[in-house]
Amino acid sequence: MKDVIIEAKEVKKTLGRGAGQVQALRGVDLSLRKGELTLLMGPSGSGKTTLLLILGCMLTPSSGTVAVCGASTSDADKEGLAKIRRDHIGFVFQSYHLFPTLTARQNVQLALDIRDHHGRDAAKKAREALALVGLEQKANALPDALSGGEQQRVAIARAFVANPSVILADEPTSALDSDNGRAIMRILVEAAHERDRAVLVVTHDPRIVPFADRIIEIEDGLLVEEKSGEPEHLRMPKAAAWP
Amino acid sequence: MSLVMTLAWRNLFHDRLRFIATLVGIVFSVVLVMVQMGLYLGFGQMVTTMIDHANADLWVLPKGSKCFEDPSLLDSKLREKVATVDGVASVVPLVIGFSDWRTESGEVTPVFIVGADMKADALQPWNVVEGDVRALSQWGTVAVDRSYFDRLGIKRLGDTAEIRGHRVKVVALTDGIRSFTTTPYVFVDQKDARFYTGTFPSKASELIVRLKVDADRAGAIAAIRDRVGDAEVLTTDEFRKRSRSFWLFGTGAGAALFAGALLGVIVGTVIVAQTLYSSTKDHLSEFATLRAMGSSNNYIYNVIIYQALLNAVIGFIFAAAIGFEVVRMTARSALPIVITPWLVAALLVLTIVMCVVSGLGAIIRVVRIDPATVFMR
Secondary structure (H helix, E strand, O other): OOOEEEEEEEEEEEEOOHHHOEEEEEEEEEEEEOOOEEEEEOOOOOOHHHHHHHHOOOOOOOEEEEEEOOEEOOOOOHHHHHHHHHHHEEEEOOOOOOOOOOOHHHHHHHHHHOOOOOHHHHHHHHHHHHHHOOOHHHOOOOHHHOOHHHHHHHHHHHHHOOOOOEEEEEOOOOOOOHHHHHHHHHHHHHHHHOOOOEEEEEEOOHHHHHHOOEEEEEEOOEEEEEEEOOHHHOOOOHHHOOO | OOHHHHHHHHHHHHOHHHHHHHHHHHHHHHHHHHHHHHHHHHHHHHOOHHHHHOOOOEEEEOOOOOOOOOOOOEEOOHHHHHHOOOOEEEEEEEEEEEEEEEOOOOOEEEEEEEEEOOOOOOOOOOOEEEEOHHHHHOOOEEEEEHHHHHHHOOOOOOOEEEEOOEEEEEEEEEOOOOOOOOOOEEEEEHHHHHHHHOOOOOEEOEEEEEEOOOOOHHHHHHHHHHHOOOOEEEEHHHHHHHHHHHHHHHOOHHHHHHHHHHHHHHHHHHHHHHHHHHHHHHOHHHHHHHHHHOOOHHHHHHHHHHHHHHHHHHHHHHHHHHHHHHHHHHOOOOOOOOOOHHHHHHHHHHHHHHHHHHHHHHHHHHHOOOHHHHHOO
16 A cells, blocks of 8 residues: 555535535545546536645635645644645646746746745756756746646646645646647656656546546545556546547 | 745836836835925024034023024123133123115115124134125124025125115125025124114123033033023023924924825825735735745745835835935025935835835735635636
């Protein structure tokens, strides 16, 4: 059994109030493990994003527990949750969320800067992270001068650079073409397998199924199916696979 | 170096028009405060210029006298009483007051007569650029400032006019002895001043007292107070403070200057607060991303505070340049604006405080950011 990085037990989450109240999660048990790329799939409104926010320490569950690298999120205040994110989690966002006024290198370095890692060494690490995603030549480019795929690669370098134990990626390929989507997934697989990180990818995109070590399906706030093993054992609609 | 400064700098420069508007607001505010406070200091110096240039340790004044220009009178006999006090080196009576100056062409203008014994070196015209102060000992001679040539209808040394029907000749010219009341000072000998102001020989406006170098200062002051009855005895510093207090606060002039300065601070704070708030609002998604990435609130506060500090420092540099130009332009006016190193330092601190306080609104907005919003876009 690989090391568990994030463990959620009996997580329930109610959103809204009164008549508009919705039970987004209705008792989720989930473990994210080192060296494993997990896909979280499900239709819109199934609770994927809520689960991602709870695992990413941006929301706390209404009941149940979440532990990140052994640290419980239940009693943490906003700053405490931010510290857990800072110490253990790297994020890849669907819309990249790069800083338009900073260069690619500075965007990556920002992840070190908020962790009090400054100076030349931080700049060197940022350049190395960009090299890992194949963008060392674009270190001084502003996001506007980069393609969508390049911007997402910068965002991945930013998520990796501080060496987090877990990477949470929200629809990382949804805005990309096949080539770029494939390239992004290869980087995430490499992060899981060669750098021993736990990677969770929330997606609608069935084309990325072959890259997963494990697939979890969520529906109406409950995990309904979990598959793991070699890629051929995982469900992959043929029509949806990348050419 | 942290990227906080880079981020703050780029956030500011991202919208140059707004940055320029912010700077204009800060410069306007700081220049306004600088001018008001510079006028306050200038006024404070102008109203005590005679006291500052008198060679006096102590001043004997009529009871309740508020300033150098106070028209109250003393009994001249006090001079002898004070002169016999142990430790007193000299006592020189001053005769001051308003009078009429008639030019050769017949125009009449008010003047302020300052009369002292010109041999006694108690209060003589300074910054003499032409003529000889010693000539003032002769009857019918005056010293005036050349900045008042037009008002006094004279063009050069040796020109003549009339004061209260007495012909006078200009024997000395000064530079920069200007009155905040705009009424020209005219220096004359004390004997002449009595004719020009209608002061009887038994009276004097003030007594200028010099103490011996080795005098027991406290003892001498106490002894003089014992002998002068109702009259007041003030040190030069006390008299200076009393004069400033009267002209600046007794007349309301100082309060008006402070009110103007306060207005400048309020305008500056509002402008900077508004622009910082709108800049922060424009960059909310970036601050939310930082928060989602795990940055502490302090990191984000620092970005906003650095933005405020950059605004403050850049705005202050422009404001200081304008301020010094204003000082240069008003140097020879009736009321010059005075900017001291302390005022510059205080204004820099005030600008920084103003800009940082202005950032509070933006910080309060940032505190409410929900990092989860980055997953919604």
